[in-house]
Amino acid sequence: MIERLCVIGVGLIGGSLARAVREAGFCQEVVGAGRNPQNLQAAVDLGVIDRYETDLGKAVSGADMVLVSVPLGAMAAVFDAISGHLAEHAVLTDAGSAKGSVIDAARQAFAGLPASFVPGHPIAGTEQSGVEASFAGLYRGRRVILTPLPETDGHALDLVRDMWEAAGAEVTEMDPLHHDTVLAATSHLPHVLAYALVESLASLSDDGEVFDYAAGGFRDFTRIASSDPVMWRDICLANGDAIQLMIEHFVADLQELTTAIENRDGQQLLDIFSSAKAARDRYVKE
Numbered sequence: 001m002i003e004r005l006c007v008i009g010v011g012l013i014g015g016s017l018a019r020a021v022r023e024a025g026f027c028q029e030v031v032g033a034g035r036n037p038q039n040l041q042a043a044v045d046l047g048v049i050d051r052y053e054t055d056l057g058k059a060v061s062g063a064d065m066v067l068v069s070v071p072l073g074a075m076a077a078v079f080d081a082i083s084g085h086l087a088e089h090a091v092l093t094d095a096g097s098a099k100g101s102v103i104d105a106a107r108q109a110f111a112g113l114p115a116s117f118v119p120g121h122p123i124a125g126t127e128q129s130g131v132e133a134s135f136a137g138l139y140r141g142r143r144v145i146l147t148p149l150p151e152t153d154g155h156a157l158d159l160v161r162d163m164w165e166a167a168g169a170e171v172t173e174m175d176p177l178h179h180d181t182v183l184a185a186t187s188h189l190p191h192v193l194a195y196a197l198v199e200s201l202a203s204l205s206d207d208g209e210v211f212d213y214a215a216g217g218f219r220d221f222t223r224i225a226s227s228d229p230v231m232w233r234d235i236c237l238a239n240g241d242a243i244q245l246m247i248e249h250f251v252a253d254l255q256e257l258t259t260a261i262e263n264r265d266g267q268q269l270l271d272i273f274s275s276a277k278a279a280r281d282r283y284v285k286e
């Protein structure tokens with residue numbers, strides 16, 4: 001239980017966390033912060049936050065916990081803006097989809113990594129963005145990965161864990177570099193592929209005729225290509241090395257499949273598809 005939570009970036013991720021912890025009675029007051037007063041007023045009207053500030057220094061002043069949930073490309077500017085304004089006891093955390101770049105940005109803005117900083121990443125989301133898309137149940141039963149560093153204070157880590165558990169999440173810990181490698185495979189590569197497939201098909205004809213004949217499979221495969229382009233640009237820039245490795249690995253596998261089709265090698269195709277089906281069936285059952 002804390003008194004004041006400050007959420008910088010009251011969109012899908014920050015707004016959902018605010019809704020969930022309010023519902024759970026984890027904090028008495030939620031202060032929202034961001035650039036656009038209209039978005040922030042909408043968050044007040046929706047009952048997501050109690051009040052807001054557009055001056056980030058003012059927003060964090062007196063907060064017990066600060067969650068930064070802005071796009072990765074905005075993290076450095078936000079850390080710069082709040083540096084020197086956090087209360088002495090304040091715990092700082094974030095929700096960024098890549099961890100190495102956020103840790104570097106914090107190290108630079110605060111002239112060394114603050115012991116009270118606990119990097120985090122909720123493995124939950126939708127292809128929608130903005131506070132209107134937020135909902136209290138987003139984290140229920142979902143994983144949140146915290147990537148504490150040797151300098152991270154144990155009390156700060158416990159408090160961030162408590163906050164996500166209050167929102168219904170299952171919290172695990174991971175090394176930041178390992179996090180970025182794993183997420184490049186399981187989340188970043190699939191998003192890049194979904195965007196690439198839709199873009200590639202869209203360029204086949206000017207009138208979008210190809211989409212008139214798309215069925216459920218296409219819709220399922222490409223849902224995540226409706227995600228926010230700014231967020232995904234930032235993720236590709238922030239975690240570029242790991243994503244590039246995954247794309248190279250994938251291209252090699254796709255080449256193998258192409259060769260099997262070229263050779264009309266039915267057995268090879270059956271082997272690849274059967275192995276993939278078994279892997280997905282296992283994943284879906286878990």
Ligand code: NAP
Nearest residue numbers: 009010011012013034035036069070074096097125129130
């Ligand atoms: P979102 O819905 O677009 O919300 C982002 C919020 O940040 C907006 O309310 C925006 O409000 C604010 N913002 C943007 N630039 C800012 C800046 N320079 N200074 C202050 N505020 C700024 O995005 P989201 O999906 O919640 O994602 C937020 C973070 O969570 C990202 O780092 C993303 O990588 C991570 N994440 C996303 C997902 C997902 O599936 N969506 C999942 C896990 C983690 P204003 O325009 O009013 O400033």
